[in-house]
Amino acid sequence: MDFNNIHFGLVRTFDPGNIGSAFRGLINMGFENLWVINPINYIPKTIEMMAAGTRDRLDLLKKTDSVFDFAKDLDVVYGLTARNRKMYEQISVNELIAELENKKYQNIGFLFGNETNGLTNDELKYAKKTVFIQTSEEKPVLNLAQSVIIISYEIRKLLLDKRNNKKSKPKNFNYISLKKKEKLFNNMFKIFSEVFFKKEKRISKKKKILFNSIKRWDLTKTEFKYFNNMFIKLSRILKKKEEK
Template sequence: MLANIKIVLVETSHPGNIGAVARAMKNMAMGNLCLVNPKVFPSADATARASGADDILAAARVYPTLPDAIADCQLVLGTSARCRTISWPELTPRECAEKVVIHEPGNQVAILFGRENSGLKNHELDLCHYLLRIPCNSKYSSLNIAAAVQVVCYELFVAAGLQENNRVGDKGEIPLASAEQMESFYGHLHQALIDIDFMQPDQSNSIMRRLRRIYNRIHLDSKELDILRGILRMSQGNKAKTKRS
């Protein structure tokens, strides 16, 4: 998955940025990095900023020209911050990810990122099927190149559905409390509030109704309910002891 998509950096000046791009790619499970005529590569700066993604740097391929780098690609997208004067079909990163990952997954794809200061030149955009434009502040629209790669690769990763569903709360190890358990809890709570003299037995239900709204809203699991009931028991017991003494 995502192995058919290459990130192509065109004439990057700062090797640190190449390293940061490698890290951004690996964070999103992408590994295919191509460099067109980089100013300095390989470089200790790149390796330092890659911060553990040096395997991506080691596997990176260097090309003398952009056409060499994209020769095998059926779909070429060029990132651009500027609004071009000629009409060009544009995609956002999310639209790009849907197109590349969901609607047309069979293509070899190249996504181009231009020079730090001047981006891609028009003759390079002529090689692209789409402009890829990251939504951003129109008054300050130049993203760092690694930040731009991060956003695009993040959208590809999300579209590919590669995130592992390891949310602890969703694992279902501890089931949510059932309605019966909750009713039992509310009965216990009511009695405890009476025992500690917070409520009178014959008092209206409006306080209990508010407490129900609070505890229903937080979707207690059965372990959390055990803890709360333990607290109730102790408050009842302590009060009893206090009363006895």
């Protein structure tokens, strides 16, 4: 895990000024990966104005219409939201930092929602957990760019501590990306659909529950290869049985 492996995503941002302010804050903290995902208003002049002294680095800004584009090559994604969702474990910023200290994630993403209604359940599809920033109960709502800067500051401290302590990860130890987890899920669900869910009516709900479970698995490349090959072989066996 290093500065270049940390990604921040802004989804459906309404105010382009927040894009510029968030970008400026990330560059100030040493990060360069800001994704603008399906923005409602994308006005380059406003973004440049709010980026101020970092406007010369705006070529680093990544723009996409898909949360999957943002998440596919990451080991883990955390969704920033004050709302507790029943399908996601919600943790504080302190708990987030403690988790990242103990895990061997290399590529990490933080997803921030729209200024008015935050992240939708669909936008949280690839998130492992949700994270909340503790604020005053009287005035709890933070500006979007402020939230980005708070998280980036905490991650910066963690990275500098790791660098100073020189704690290196074991060689050849890497978790698979969300893209590969989705590939594993598709192969698994293909079999489950044939064996368990063939006559089920509410397949979409079961599919969502199963995917939410898989994306939380911390699988190494070796483990992924083993499981994926196993499901592919099972699929072939089932196909042969059907042909007989």
